[in-house]
Amino acid sequence: MGDTTKTSLADRDQLTRLLKIFENDSIIGPVQRSVAPENPLLSGKVPVSPPLVPSRVQTFYVDNWPPTAPAVITRGDTIVFPSQPGNRKSAKTLGGTPISLETAIDLRKIVYGSAIHSFTREWRKSTLQFYCLDGQFPYGIQTLRCGSRGLALCVQSYMLKHMIFDREYKSSLLLGAGALVPNDFERRRALVGAISEMLWQAGEGNRCCVCLKEEEVCFGPNYRYRPDSVTEKLHLYEFKKYEDLQQFVKRNLEQFQAEQGYGCILFLYSLVLSRTIPKVREDLQADHESKIKLLSDMEDLSQALINLALTGRATPYMHNGELLYDSKGQLMENPVYGIKTRSHIGFMFWDKGEDPEKRTEVGSMLKTPKNPIWVTKINGLYGLLFSLNPDLVSDWRVENRFTMWYYTGLSTQATPTVLSIETRVGRPRPKTAIGKREEENKIPAVENCIMTK
Secondary structure, three states: OHHHHHHHHHHHHHHHHHHHEEEOOOOOOOOOOOOOOHHHHHHOOOOOOOOOOOOOOOOOOOOOOOEEEEHHHHHEEEEOOOOOOOOOOOOOOOOEOOOOOHHHHHHHHHHOOOOOOOOHHHHHHEEEEEEEEOOOOOOEOOOOOOOHHHHHHHHHHHHHHHHHHHHOOOOHOOOHHHHHHHHHHHHHHHHHHHHHHHHHHHHOOOEEEEEEEEOOOOOOOOOOOOOOOOOHHHHEEOOOOOOHHHHHHHHHOOOHHOOOOOOHHHHHHHHHHHHHEEEEEHOOOOHHHHHHHOEEEOOOOOOOHHHHHHHHOOOOOEEEEEEEEOOOOEEEEEEEOOOOOOHHHHHHEOOOOOOOOOOOOOOOOHHHHEEEEEEEEEEEEEEEEEEEOOHHHOOOOHHHHEEEEEEEOOOOOOOEEEEHHHHHHOOOOOHHHHHHHHHHHHHHHHHHHHHHH
């Protein structure tokens, strides 16, 4: 009992000393003593109240954060992603209309020709992904050796249009060749503008549709449709204002650029649904069912799809306006509609296997576009020719001597191809037919394509 009393008295004395220390605002330490503060009333200073202690912030620590599965925090209708470098899996986009079975069947038939067969692995791997900023083509989109390369180069052409001629922020450092060395913000802005303009143009400036892929299937199995893991998972987003379209494409640009995002297929579907399937069928002007599709049997782009991407109309012809008479001068039952107006991006064609007397003619609406950018098809291979001088398509005097860039998007093109073209000096013309044929065979195919202009 005596020991307990002594212990309680010692604890009480220690508690009393601690209370005195806190009352005197002294420093707590093992070897320091409390020092009496200066009396504010005697010193003539106004007493200051001690600062309030802020409320404690709750802190959470997470061990072994999974790098492959980033957490998603949902607050009401807002989805917040953690800032983490590298590719991340996009969450479900709010809104949109799930695609129906009938729309999926019509979409597969108008694009591929069948609802049973679908895209190959090369098409599925094709996206709108950029080259490295430190490489030779910081402005370029990577392409593969398949039919999707032509579609990617059409997007590349409109991207160059926004990057060179339709710049939002103009600077003397970005004029000329400086426009081909953009930063990441500039080229993303150009890609958003290219996708938005092409879709809005296909919708005739009134409306458009954007297709995004979700994780869940939108309809059940059916004997008329074979799943392909893309079409049956689409959600359709309709827009009637161009500004809303730009903001939506900007927020969901990663779906067109992700390695496993089917970017080219999503853009192709968006292009068709922006034009609408009935109008695409009307543009094709096909006399039988087998020609009502936008991809060939080898999954290459048809001329109708090229025209849809460049002009907004899926006509399979390249002449100007309407064609009322056939080659024999007889009036046709149904007029053949070509390119109605001057396009923003041009198109040039050359094939060495064609008969010199029966070569494919391209109308001036495609040959002389509003911007000096041309998608080319040379011996069945797609490419891109462009110039940095906007006067090249408006002033004939500039056509005497100028410089152009040729871009393919393939990894085999290691360095930029710059062409210096002189039109005032012609080639020597042999007198014999054999010499003329030999001289023509020496001309590069790219030069032959340029001479069709």
